[in-house]
Amino acid sequence: MGEIRTSNLGYPRIGEKREWKKLLEAYWAGNVTEDDFFKTMKEYRLLGLKKQKEAGIDLIPVGDFSFYDHVLDHSTMFGLVPNRFDQVGEANRLETYFAIARGTKEAPASEMTKWFNTNYHYIVPELEDKKPKLVHNKPLEAYLEAKEELGIEGKPVLLGPFTFLKLSKGYQSNDFEQHLNDFIPIYIEILQQLEQAGVKWVQIDEPSLVKTLTNEEIRLFTSTYHKLKEAVPQLQVILQTYFDAVSFYEEIISLPVEAIGLDFVHGYDENIASLKEFGFPADKYLALGIIDGRNIWKENLQNIDKKLTEVTTVVPLEQLILQPSSSLLHVPVTLKHETKLDSLVLSALAFSDEKLVELSTVKHFATANAEEKAVVLEKNNQLFKQISSSDWRRNGVSESSERKTKRATSVKERQKVQNEKFQLPLLPTTTIGSFPQTKEVRKSRNLWRKGELTNEAYTTFVQEQIKKWIKIQEDLELDVFVHGEFERNDMVEFFGEKLGGFVFTQNGWVQSYGSRCVKPPVIFGDVQFLEEMTVAETVYAQSLTEKRVKGMLTGPVTILNWSFVRNDLTRQEVAYQIAEALIEEVEALEAAGIEMIQVDEPAIREGLPLKEKDWATYLNWAVEAFRISTATVKDSTQIHTHMCYSDFRTIIHSISDLDADVISIETSRSAGEIISTFETNVYDKGIGLGVYDIHSPRVPSVNEMTKVIERALEVLPQELFWVNPDCGLKTRGEEETVAALKNMVEAAKEIRVKSEATQLS
Incomplete structure (x- = not known):
């Protein structure tokens, strides 16, 4: 040959x-x-x-x-232009090609999803x-x-x-x-x-x-x-x-x-x-x-x-x-x-x-x-x-016998303690974490990174943003607040920059979808907790209100899946290292008086192996990594988590095994599918299914959100249900964010009134 x-x-x-x-x-x-x-x-x-x-x-x-995307190239090569784009032109025209990928005023873009188990997204052929x-x-x-x-x-x-x-x-x-x-x-x-x-x-x-x-x-x-x-x-x-x-x-x-x-x-x-x-x-x-x-x-x-x-x-x-x-x-x-x-x-x-x-x-x-x-x-x-x-590589990962992987009591026992402590109304309202990152926010962060804005001036700026949005949340009458994450550029990079073991490239960009490129952190050494990462901003926000403010962290499996990971250890071992670092931050938040803490895991589902026979092994250690990062808190500390678009039906039992007190799931585009999951599976923890889609500037009406809540309550206990957007609001404008949240709170209030009337009758 x-x-x-x-x-x-x-x-x-x-x-x-x-x-x-x-x-x-x-x-x-x-x-x-x-x-x-x-x-x-x-x-x-x-x-x-x-x-x-x-x-x-x-x-x-x-x-x-x-x-744009090699799968889209094949779709247009085969003349597979969805009918809604017929008015744009022929399949080989550039306008049609980009219309399918990005949408037009009249026609929504084609669906985009992950390319197998990578972080690249392709345009789904129709x-x-x-x-x-x-x-x-x-x-x-x-x-x-x-x-x-x-x-x-x-x-x-x-x-x-x-x-x-x-x-x-x-x-x-x-x-x-x-x-x-x-x-x-x-x-x-x-x-x-x-x-x-x-x-x-x-x-x-x-x-x-x-x-x-x-x-x-x-x-x-x-x-x-x-x-x-x-x-x-x-x-x-x-x-x-x-x-x-x-x-x-x-x-x-x-x-x-x-x-x-x-x-x-x-x-x-x-x-x-x-x-x-x-x-x-x-x-x-x-x-x-x-x-x-x-x-x-x-x-x-x-x-x-x-x-x-x-x-x-x-x-x-x-x-x-x-x-x-x-x-x-x-x-x-x-x-x-x-x-x-x-x-x-x-x-x-x-x-x-x-x-x-x-x-x-x-x-x-x-x-x-x-x-x-x-x-x-x-x-x-x-x-x-x-x-x-x-x-860089001297500490390794602790033996499993030294690692706490389970909360001290059951979720039912914790719910009693937390209900008595927090005294939240039926259908408590909250948001997922981030608020709009305006040009002013991005400009100030960039000036600070370049050394053109002092640490003191930048801290003052961030606190001004937090104060502004705490007041907005008060006016909206939300029940549980967040500080808004104005100090954060990316939900993984922010933590990577503050943990030991991470390095960052100048031009290590890869394509995520279309023109959207990401620069994943590099996990080169042993991941270690170095100092408090989120406590100052969260405590400052809490000092401005009597309402509860959630601490906000990115979970170990998401940090792992959205980074370039060292290959001399297994991914499981690295996930445990990250979890052991994060529990120190969770404990620091708790010690500072923050008793609602959200540890987000939007990427846990996308890490599933391609072969179903390998799913159980991955899910077992992914769930354990999350539990390591939250296991030592008191019964009265309420652990939240959040997950993004995925088919959760196949892993609902693993989601339950995370043992978070409250989970919010990004489901506005597939609400019917996820709700049907709860018709056949019992879920005994707090849950928010996301009552509106934050990826559109459109402001949904009170009536639309009321219908979403009522549909969910057909299969979920109302005493466990939370009302929230389906994801963070970082990419939205201020005006539309306030308008949508106002309608969301009003929708929750309407359902509460109906529920009270039903009970009285």
């Missing part, structure tokens, strides 16, 4: 300093013409290809670059009543551009038909086969055009193969790929999976494709076991995902060497294609602009560009003689010894 090769699965589109994001937003603002937009985007696209060529990558992906058709062949266009402009023989990338349909909405499960058959001719047309253009390799992504599948689904998958291969016998196909081990390994390796891409980072144990038990076809390449495409750490060559040794006992070296475990979309672009990081930390990191270099290093390492390998290994081992013996 020849010399061992390297391949990349996808490259970040955002640019080294988010140039892509800035161009997008300038175009949306009307400051860039469509011609200039296309011209500059092409420059960014070609630059990414050049960098991969210079790094020595043999199989360079083309067609993975996007103006099938409606339309049959797919090929509007334009994007992979072919990308292939021809790379060849003509740069002389690159690219590897076109396609999202496979099975996964595309799995990610779509607008059909019933019993119609899946029919819809799949509708897509097969379209994919055949795309592949035949690629074959006719001289394409040698095409990458077809089918990450759904790592999820829990049925025998019938595998039958359909197998049938699909036999039909595709019959249509393009000369085209070499890499069937690519990532994020976990494949299900139905034997069936997958028997498919009529020339290479199988497997994740040997996140699915290593199961994939290597399958490889050893069932072997691998001698007439196929194994595209070995051996560089971590989802985290930012330099590879330990000792581990790489071990994996290669195990793999090559089954598959000869010349039958391998070396590659990242997934697209590099999920990691930042380059380290070259990181000028402020600790030198040891910097030496341990690898962003996308560095990972491409690592691939070439691993290629040379794999074919080196024993003496050359020993020299390279020794140098690499010295780095990891430095890291592991540094002051």
Whole structure:
């Protein structure tokens, strides 16, 4: 089969300093013409290809670059424009493309949700009543551009038909086969055009193969790929999976494709076991995902060497294609602009560009003689010894026997104590935590960070904002207050900056959705509590009112899931470290007289493994981490938590196991679904289901919110129900926030009056 090769699965589109994001937003603002937009985007696209060529990558992906989202690219390529956008234009027009992603005044945007178990969001395809058709062949266009402009023989990338349909909405499960058959001719047309253009390799992504599948689904998958291969016998196909081990390994390796891409980072144990038990076809390449495409750490060559040794006992070296475990979309672009990081930390990191270099290093390492390998290994081992013996990583995590993981008494006993202490009315009203972060708030924080505003002046400014919003809450007659979080930029970054073990990059941005980029904190060392983080602001707010003010913290699992996490410990161990640090802050709040404390876990559901068989293990330690962070408080201290959009129906028992006294769930867009969950599951703790959607500037009426409350009270005890918005109000304007909260309080009052009248009658 020849010399061992390297391949990349996808490259970040955002640019080294988010140039892509800035161009997008300038175009949306009307400051860039469509011609200039296309011209500059092409420059960014070609630059990414050049960098991969210079790094020595043999199989360079083309067609993975996007103006917004690669799934949306496929939807428009297939002519799947929802009917509500018909007035905008044809499927391949830029206005229509962005309308689907962002909405218009007349039509709401398509749904957006998480891409498997990552923090990237894709635009959900809507099938409606339309049959797919090929509007334009994007992979072919990308292939021809790379060849003509740069002389690159690219590897076109396609999202496979099975996964595309799995990610779509607008059909019933019993119609899946029919819809799949509708897509097969379209994919055949795309592949035949690629074959006719001289394409040698095409990458077809089918990450759904790592999820829990049925025998019938595998039958359909197998049938699909036999039909595709019959249509393009000369085209070499890499069937690519990532994020976990494949299900139905034997069936997958028997498919009529020339290479199988497997994740040997996140699915290593199961994939290597399958490889050893069932072997691998001698007439196929194994595209070995051996560089971590989802985290930012330099590879330990000792581990790489071990994996290669195990793999090559089954598959000869010349039958391998070396590659990242997934697209590099999920990691930042380059380290070259990181000028402020600790030198040891910097030496341990690898962003996308560095990972491409690592691939070439691993290629040379794999074919080196024993003496050359020993020299390279020794140098690499010295780095990891430095890291592991540094002051960053000296404390580890306490033994479970030393860790308190359970409240002292049951929730029913605590409810009696708390009801007597707080004397809240029926259906108490509150908010989730944050209030509007105005331009003035952001400007003051930025000036303070630059050193242009003193600590004293900034503290005074924050206190003025707190005082203003305590007065607003008093006027609105809310029952439980918050301080508003004006001192916080991001709910994870704020705590990471105050805890030990975290570092922050200057340009470590990754795409979350559209032009929205995030810069995750980096958990490099042992997470430790250093000093009080939230006490001063919360105590100040409490001093201004006789109403209760909640302390506000981000929970351990959310901090974990929204950070780049060190890979020398398990995620469970790191979660416990964070929890042990947070309980010190909880205890400090309690000691300062704050007796309602909210520990938010919006990301707990999204951390679920892709395979259902692994759910219980994750949920067990995630629940325990939360409980560690709240277990030592008194019965009279009321613990709240908050969770964001997710399908909670499958994990309702784990939510209950958190043992929080009150939970609020972001459900305004799926209230019916979550309420139906409580029709079949008993929930005995305080709960708020979110009576209006904060993601829209629209102010809902009292009547609308009253109906939401009444529907919830059909299945939930009114003595346990709280009334609140569905999420924090950070992104809303002041005027609309006050108006919506005023209506919310009025709705709660109306229900109270009705309840009292019912009791009297």
